[in-house]
Structures are given as structure tokens and as C-alpha cells.
Amino acid sequence: MSAAQASARAEARARRAGLLVGALALALLLLSPRLLSLSAGPRAEILTALKSLEQRGLELSVPGSPQPLRSRTVHFSRLSVGPADGAGPPGAAALARATLDFEGALGATKVSSVGVEQVPFAPGASGSGGVARWRPVASAAPRLVAVVAALEARRQALEAGDRTRLAALSAGGAPQGAAPKASEEALAQVLSVQDRDYRAEAWYVRLERDEASVGEHWHLTGSAPGGSRVDLRGERRLLLVRRGEEFFFSPGVM
Numbered sequence: 001m002s003a004a005q006a007s008a009r010a011e012a013r014a015r016r017a018g019l020l021v022g023a024l025a026l027a028l029l030l031l032s033p034r035l036l037s038l039s040a041g042p043r044a045e046i047l048t049a050l051k052s053l054e055q056r057g058l059e060l061s062v063p064g065s066p067q068p069l070r071s072r073t074v075h076f077s078r079l080s081v082g083p084a085d086g087a088g089p090p091g092a093a094a095l096a097r098a099t100l101d102f103e104g105a106l107g108a109t110k111v112s113s114v115g116v117e118q119v120p121f122a123p124g125a126s127g128s129g130g131v132a133r134w135r136p137v138a139s140a141a142p143r144l145v146a147v148v149a150a151l152e153a154r155r156q157a158l159e160a161g162d163r164t165r166l167a168a169l170s171a172g173g174a175p176q177g178a179a180p181k182a183s184e185e186a187l188a189q190v191l192s193v194q195d196r197d198y199r200a201e202a203w204y205v206r207l208e209r210d211e212a213s214v215g216e217h218w219h220l221t222g223s224a225p226g227g228s229r230v231d232l233r234g235e236r237r238l239l240l241v242r243r244g245e246e247f248f249f250s251p252g253v254m
Contacts, residue, residue: 042094043081045134046121050076050096053140058104060139063149064156067107075101076117086121089245092137095120100141100207106148109200113144115207142245144205147212150240150247151203158253159198161191171241171250183252186236190254193230196222201233212247214238 017036058071074097084092100117120137139145150169157165166187190198197220204215220232236254240247 007039021185033205039040042121042123042134046081046094046096047079049134050079050119050140053136058102058140060141062106062143065106065149065152069104069106069111069145071102071104071146073101073103077101080129081121084120088118088142089138091122093119093122094134100142100144102144106152110202111148111205112202113147113205113207115205115212116209117141117143140237143207143242144211146194146242146245147205147207147214147240148203149248150249151214151216151238153198154253155198155200158187158190159196161196163191166253169249169250169253171243183254186254187252190220192225193220193222194225196220196230211241211250212240212242214240 054074054076058069058074060069060071062069076096078099080097082095082097084095087095096119098117098119099115100113102111102113117142119142121134122137124133124135154166154169156162157169190196199219199221200216201219202215202217204217206213214237216236216238218234218236220230222230224230238253239250241250
């Protein structure tokens with residue numbers, strides 16, 4: 001074999017080896033997201049999803065409210081991820097437990113909240129590399145939404161003078177007569193105002209595992225029974241307890 005032939009064969013082998021290495025590198029590049037997902041489980045995907053929500057901000061639907069709950073700033077910390085094990089809404093496969101620090105508004109009402117949050121996740125449509133994109137089920141902040149829904153339902157019922165609805169919002173559906181005397185007196189004062197407009201200027205929420213404490217800054221306008229103008233502002237402390245996925249006022253709505 002001549003030197004030229006030997007050199008040509010060596011070059012051919014080198015090209016084949018180079019092509020093989022390139023093909024292997026491309027295959028690893030394409031498979032790496034899937035391999036990472038399989039090795040790390042859903043945790044990495046879910047943590048990435050929550051951090052992405054922080055950057056984009058939250059717009060959360062609140063039952064009974066024509067306005068969504070919109071964030072100005074939102075931060076998830078102390079994150080842990082585990083299997084849902086039947087907790088959360090249907091379809092939930094994993095739960096992200098976190099401390100949620102939220103600043104935002106429901107319409108004209110400022111909402112500031114810090115505390116425990118539990119976000120159910122389910123695998124959604126596959127992205128690049130066939131990796132399932134995990135997404136929140138129903139809401140990215142279900143406990144905060146449940147508290148705000150109860151607060152807004154109470155505000156609407158106070159404005160409408162709907163005692164039946166107010167009773168249903170109390171823990172266990174207890175009648176308002178079971179509430180402390182001070183609570184009944186405060187309720188009677190609000191309901192005595194005619195053509196009333198009851199606004200919540202701010203809700204400051206502290207979420208614990210099974211309850212929420214709320215500081216409400218309220219503004220009540222309307223007419224007294226004698227016809228004089230009413231324009232009152234104040235602050236009120238409220239306590240809500242969790243029953244299933246909902247929150248109720250305890251011991252009364254005032």
C-alpha cells in the first residue's frame with residue numbers, strides 16, 4: 001500500500017469517527033431535557049414554573065368577583081414539592097408548598113399577603129424533547145384566592161344587607177346571633193346605613209396552615225335613618241378558618 005493510500009484511509013477513518021462523535025453529541029443535546037426531567041422528577045419543572053410566574057406576575061380569577069386579583073409583586077420561597085396523594089382538585093399529581101409574599105389589588109382594593117400557600121400541579125402538554133410541562137391546576141395561589149373570595153363575598157353581602165349570605169360565610173354557618181355582642185353591634189351599625197357603599201380600601205392577610213388573619217381598612221358611606229350623611233373609615237381585625245378548600249369567618253363576620 002502506498003503512502004498516499006494509507007493517508008487517504010486514515011483521513012476516511014477520522015471523518016467517520018468525527019461524524020459518529022457529532023451524531024452522539026447531537027443525540028445527547030436533544031435528549032438532555034428529557035434525561036434531566038426523568039432524573040430530577042417534576043420538582044425541577046415545578047420550581048421553574050413558579051419562578052416563571054414570579055417574573056410574569058399573577059392574574060387570578062376570584063369566585064364571585066367581576067375583577068381578577070392582580071399582582072404587583074409576587075415571590076415564592078421555602079419551596080418543597082411532593083406527590084398530591086389525593087389532595088387538591090381533581091387532576092393534581094403534585095403539590096408545591098411554599099411561603100407566598102404577594103402585593104397586588106382586587107379592583108380598587110389593595111391586597112397584601114404573606115404566608116402558607118399550597119399549589120397543585122399537573123403535567124400538561126409536552127414541550128421540546130417530549131418533556132411534560134407542569135402547570136398549576138385551577139390557580140397558582142388557591143389559598144390566597146379562597147381568602148380573598150370570602151372577603152369579597154362578605155363585602156358584597158354587607159353592602160347588600162344580606163344577613164342570610166353573611167350567616168353562610170360564618171364558620172359552620174352559625175347564625176349571626178351566635179357571634180359576639182361587639183360583632184353584632186358593628187354589623188347592626190353598618191346595616192342601619194341606607195343607600196350604603198361599603199368599600200374595602202385594603203386587606204392585609206397573614207395566611208397560616210388552617211387559618212388566616214386579616215386587617216381590613218374599610219370605608220362606609222350612605223345616609224343615616226334621619227337623613228344625615230354618613231362617611232366613616234376604620235380598621236377591623238378578622239379571623240378566617242379553613243374548611244376544606246374554603247375559608248369562613250370565625251366567630252362572626254365583623
